[in-house]
Amino acid sequence: xxxxxxxxxxxxxxxxxxxxxxxxxxxxxxxxxxxxxxxxxxxxxxxxxxxxxxxxxxxxxxxxxxxxxxxxxxxxxxxxxxxxxxxxxxxxxxxxxxxxxxxxxxxxxxxxxxxxxxxxxxxxxxxxxxxxxxxxxxxxxxxxxxxxxxxxxxxxxxxxxxxxxxxxxxxxxxxxxxxxxxxxxxxxxxxxxxxxxxxxxxxxxxxxxxxxxxxxxxxxxxxxxxxxxxxxxxxxxxxxxxxxxxxxxxxxxxxxxxxxxxxxxxxxxxxxxxxxxxxxxxxxxxxxxxxxxxxxxxxxxxxxxxxxxxxxxxxxxxxxxxxxxxxxxxxxxxxxxxxxxxxxxxxxxxxxxxxxxxxxxxxxxxxxxxxxxxxxxxxxxxxxxxxxxxxxxxxxxxxxxxxxxxxxxxxxxxxxxxxxxxxxxxxxxxxxxxxxxxxxxxxxxxxxxxxxxxxxxxxxxxxxxxxxxxxxxxxxxxxxxxxxxxxxxxxxxxxxxxxxxxxxxxxxxxxxxxxxxxxxxxxxxxxxxxxxxxx
Amino acid sequence: xxxxxxxxxxxxxxxxxxxxxxxxxxxxxxxxxxxxxxxxxxxxxxxxxxxxxxxxxxxxxxxxxxxxxxxxxxxxxxxxxxxxxxxxxxxxxxxxxxxxxxxxxxxxxxxxxxxxxxxxxxxxxxxxxxxxxxxxxxxxxxxxxxxxxxxxxxxxxxxxxxxxxxxxxxxxxxxxxxxxxxxxxxxxxxxxxxxxxxxxxxxxxxxxxxxxxxxxxxxxxxxxxxxxxxxxxxxxxxxxxxxxxxxxxxxxxxxxxxxxxxxxxxxxxxxxxxxxxxxxxxxxxxxxxxxxxxxxxxxxxxxxxxxxxxxxxxxxxxxxxxxxxxxxxxxxxx
Numbered sequence: 100x101x102x103x104x105x106x107x108x109x110x111x112x113x114x115x116x117x118x119x120x121x122x123x124x125x126x127x128x129x130x131x132x133x134x135x136x137x138x139x140x141x142x143x144x145x146x147x148x149x150x151x152x153x154x155x156x157x158x159x160x161x162x163x164x165x166x167x168x169x170x171x172x173x174x175x176x177x178x179x180x181x182x183x184x185x186x187x188x189x190x191x192x193x194x195x196x197x198x199x200x201x202x203x204x205x206x207x208x209x210x211x212x213x214x215x216x217x218x219x220x221x222x223x224x225x226x227x228x229x230x231x232x233x234x235x236x237x238x239x240x241x242x243x244x245x246x247x248x249x250x251x252x253x254x255x256x257x258x259x260x261x262x263x264x265x266x267x268x269x270x271x272x273x274x275x276x277x278x279x280x281x282x283x284x285x286x287x288x289x290x291x292x293x294x295x296x297x298x299x300x301x302x303x304x305x306x307x308x309x310x311x312x313x314x315x316x317x318x319x320x321x322x323x324x325x326x327x328x329x330x331x332x333x334x335x336x337x338x339x340x341x342x343x344x345x346x347x348x349x350x351x352x353x354x355x356x357x358x359x360x361x362x363x364x365x366x367x368x369x370x371x372x373x374x375x376x377x378x379x380x381x382x383x384x385x386x387x388x389x390x391x392x393x394x395x396x397x398x399x400x401x402x403x404x405x406x407x408x409x410x411x412x413x414x415x416x417x418x419x420x421x422x423x424x425x426x427x428x429x430x431x432x433x434x435x436x437x438x439x440x441x442x443x444x445x446x447x448x449x450x451x452x453x454x455x456x457x458x459x460x461x462x463x464x465x466x467x468x469x470x471x472x473x474x475x476x477x478x479x480x481x482x483x484x485x486x487x488x489x490x491x492x493x494x495x496x497x498x499x500x501x502x503x504x505x506x507x508x509x510x511x512x513x514x515x516x517x518x519x520x521x522x523x524x525x526x527x528x529x530x531x532x533x534x535x536x537x538x539x540x541x542x543x544x545x546x547x548x549x550x551x552x553x554x555x556x557x558x559x560x561x562x563x564x565x566x567x568x569x570x571x572x573x574x575x576x577x578x579x580x581x582x583x584x585x586x587x588x589x590x591x592x593x594x595x596x597x598x599x600x601x602x603x604x605x606x607x608x609x610x611x612x613x614x615x616x617x618x619x620x621x622x623x624x625x626x627x628x629x630x631x632x633x634x
Numbered sequence: 635x636x637x638x639x640x641x642x643x644x645x646x647x648x649x650x651x652x653x654x655x656x657x658x659x660x661x662x663x664x665x666x667x668x669x670x671x672x673x674x675x676x677x678x679x680x681x682x683x684x685x686x687x688x689x690x691x692x693x694x695x696x697x698x699x700x701x702x703x704x705x706x707x708x709x710x711x712x713x714x715x716x717x718x719x720x721x722x723x724x725x726x727x728x729x730x731x732x733x734x735x736x737x738x739x740x741x742x743x744x745x746x747x748x749x750x751x752x753x754x755x756x757x758x759x760x761x762x763x764x765x766x767x768x769x770x771x772x773x774x775x776x777x778x779x780x781x782x783x784x785x786x787x788x789x790x791x792x793x794x795x796x797x798x799x800x801x802x803x804x805x806x807x808x809x810x811x812x813x814x815x816x817x818x819x820x821x822x823x824x825x826x827x828x829x830x831x832x833x834x835x836x837x838x839x840x841x842x843x844x845x846x847x848x849x850x851x852x853x854x855x856x857x858x859x860x861x862x863x864x865x866x867x868x869x870x871x872x873x874x875x876x877x878x879x880x881x882x883x884x885x886x887x888x889x890x891x892x893x894x895x896x897x898x899x900x901x902x903x904x905x906x907x908x909x910x911x912x913x914x915x916x917x918x919x920x921x922x923x924x925x926x927x928x929x930x931x932x933x934x935x936x937x938x939x940x941x942x943x944x945x946x947x948x949x950x951x952x953x954x955x956x957x958x959x960x961x962x963x964x965x966x967x968x
Contacts, residue, residue: 147716148717148718192957201937236688237688291718293717294717294718295717295718309918310719310724310727310728310918311728311919311922311923312801312802312918335800336739337800337916337917338916339913339914339916340921341784341914342784342787342799342800342914342915342916344787345784345787345791345792345799346799346800348792349791349792349795349799349801351799455829500929501929502667502929502930502931503664503933506667545683547682590708630851
């Protein structure tokens with residue numbers, strides 16, 4: 100070999116050997132102490148904040164449940180967690196004044212905040228609620244507490260909350276979820292630090308955040324409900340569902356919070372021998388039809404629209420089998436006040452007949468229909484587009500960024516709006532947000548509400564429901580509200596998609612059945628302290 | 635040479651300002667705004683207005699622009715709207731991961747693509763060698779990086795458990811030890827940390843490097859074909875040199891200039907490829923961070939990331955130009 104080639108090839112070989120040695124030696128084995136600790140590895144997405152009052156992202160709300168609690172919690176009845184009832188949590192008892200406007204809560208004594216921030220007192224409760232009511236920058240849920248008139252600390256373990264009027268869902272508002280979380284006043288008085296150094300009373304406390312990698316939580320020894328069995332929670336930022344699946348099979352992850360649970364995803368989980376925890380009420384996808392925008396101002400056209408949509412086909416295409424349930428009402432099961440509703444059956448011939456009667460024998464075209472490119476939106480709309488085309492309603496789609504979609508639907512650019520979401524599990528906030536006249540979006544006034552149907556025929560019932568103290572009468576009011584929606588044909592629900600997480604049950608157990616054993620909101624595990632590493 | 639460098643740096647300033655201005659206005663021309671992106675559909679008008687005020691978005695656009703430029707000059711890119719971290723700190727944390735990924739994939743692309751390109755050029759008259767090499771290189775061009783990445787994870791991480799699934803390794807540890815000088819005091823720990831980084835880097839670098847190797851091989855092939863057709867190669871052969879000397883001593887040297895150009899172009903292409911690589915391999919880095927920032931309308935983060943990317947391209951092009959003079963003594967700069 101020529102001399103000048105020897106040094107080059109020898110150098111390359113030596114370098115390759117060095118690199119291989121470095122890489123080989125880097126392959127980790129578990130240190131003995133590490134192997135003893137029970138670590139729960141969760142593959143989700145990175146939260147944008149750990150301040151529980153600040154974020155609407157699913158992953159932020161899911162992780163908040165590990166660190167915070169509220170005065171009340173969703174009740175455990177017959178081995179299941181229900182969102183329709185509450186039971187005591189940080190408050191051990193409460194009373195309501197005869198006029199229904201003053202709640203007096205007795206707080207549990209000895210409940211500790213994380214990291215030595217001391218005992219939770221009434222001052223912390225007052226602060227937690229007032230920071231939202233006063234719209235501290237960054238907080239999002241103050242609107243849910245607008246019913247509160249004043250908050251008074253009676254003594255360190257007694258707090259009185261006066262309302263502007265009777266609120267039938269006040270105990271639901273105090274559940275450890277969004278606005279109901281109690282934070283440490285001392286810590287949260289510095290909101291910029293609190294965002295990434297949260298202090299709560301939950302079963303786990305925040306340890307560290309490695310941006311775009313993971314968040315580490317550790318078991319809180321002084322948790323009021325007893326120290327969790329799990330020592331640490333490692334919450335990984337894993338944006339790609341395929342990587343999550345590989346990680347679950349490999350054993351890198353124990354729980355997955357998928358972006359979307361598709362039939363393929365569910366099949367992969369099944370093949371691995373693992374399971375999916377399904378949690379109601381989930382998120383409902385539905386159409387709102389703007390009854391003021393021609394041609395949908397004609398009820399025959401709205402009825403034709405509904406006859407044209409094959410809800411079952413959309414549900415089975417996107418969420419075959421158990422991945423979702425066909426929606427039975429514009430108020431989902433699991434929400435107080437839900438009753439099954441009747442919707443026009445899929446019948447394209449009837450749709451064409453109605454369109455002809457309404458003066459559209461050849462159908463009509465909807466131009467520049469904006470739809471988000473994210474989540475379920477493009478898939479549902481593409482299917483609906485095809486179904487509507489068959490009856491002569493041509494929808495020309497413009498696919499836009501999710502943020503842009505939200506902007507445009509509040510400018511009333513779409514004659515019907517596809518929307519999804521989950522709300523606090525009572526018909527009042529649910530119906531108020533989408534059917535109260537004050538929520539009609541109006542670019543002229545800057546109102547960016549969500550009453551996309553421009554519906555005005557429910558205000559009286561909503562006002563009555565808010566002051567009704569009898570549970571049965573209240574339920575009857577919301578039943579009537581749903582009847583009106585049936586009559587006026589402004590809302591067509593498609594499916595109820597449960598919250599779904601994948602779990603390696605051979606490694607992690609929960610006391611609740613995977614099949615709707617828990618009802619929850621934006622998180623699948625109401626009680627993460629009850630999760631256990633079994634292997 | 636110094637004058638040339640200074641001139642190039644001076645020219646880079648308006649280029650950088652131009653890129654920063656484009657991203658500033660482009661982000662604001664996009665429909666919707668950061669508050670809707672952050673707060674979602676449930677936000678009331680009042681909440682959205684509060685949010686805009688807190689983020690300074692209610693001020694006139696010109697005021698925002700001037701403020702942005704003035705702060706950028708002082709390397710103050712603001713704080714992320716979404717997470718609240720200082721953008722400079724965020725980028726400083728993410729940049730090394732993207733840098734090592736791009737460099738490592740450049741090495742892979744070079745080690746795979748350049749030899750294939752050269753051999754393919756030299757053996758172009760032998761289809762039994764030329765065609766398989768070109769097909770092999772084209773495989774890299776045809777395979778999307780995210781597909782190849784998932785395949786590598788399934789085979790080498792899941793099935794054979796040879797490499798990790800996620801993460802970027804202890805790169806912060808390596809940087810910290812270099813800065814503090816502890817790499818000399820604790821060489822074993824340092825090498826372990828370096829090994830950890832390489833351990834996490836292997837599969838992503840292979841995925842990104844292989845998919846880009848095809849481009850490198852095609853460019854190398856063209857460069858080599860041009861060089862071997864030159865008179866000095868014919869002369870070298872005529873002097874009785876064996877083929878290996880003709881190639882290594884004469885052809886390769888003269889290929890260095892186009893090869894450097896290839897490397898410069900590759901860096902730019904690789905930067906765009908890091909988005910998908912970082913997503914599939916769950917690596918921290920600037921690529922995915924930039925895409926997320928644009929989607930979330932996180933103006934400061936997106937602006938900061940684009941500024942860094944632009945600076946990288948400018949520096950790489952400058953370094954490549956400097957290296958031209960090093961590899962080819964005929965090139966001088968004044």
